[in-house]
Amino acid sequence: MAIKRKMLKGVKDFIYWFYVQYMLVTCAFDMEPWEKVVMHSFTATTLTMSVFTVYxxxxxxxxxAFQFFLHVMCGQREPLLS
Incomplete structure (x- = not known):
């Protein structure tokens, strides 16, 4: 049980560290509350769209790329996967 608490504390500390780094890099500490909302919304939207595009x-x-290199290396005329 103690190991589980220690692990959760480590995860919590990492998330907090990551959040503080994000706030420092974006200079969000100096922003008004409405500016933070706009900036966080823009950042979240951009991140979500990037992840969706990659997926x-x-x-x-x-x-x-696999089909191309398979064709180049093995001389296959027809693709194996459709």
Whole structure:
């Protein structure tokens, strides 16, 4: 049980450290509350859109690269995966 608490404390400390670094890098400590909301909303939207784009397009691009290199290395005429 003590190990679990220690691990949770470590995770909590890391999240707090990451948040403080984010606030320092973006200079959010010096902003008005409404400016923080706008900046955090923009950052969250950008991060969400980036993650979604990576999730949607990277597997397709990797499949195309795999097919290309398979064709170059083995001389396959037809793709194995559709």
């Amino acid at each position: 949607l397009f990277i597997p397709t691009r990797l499949n195309h």
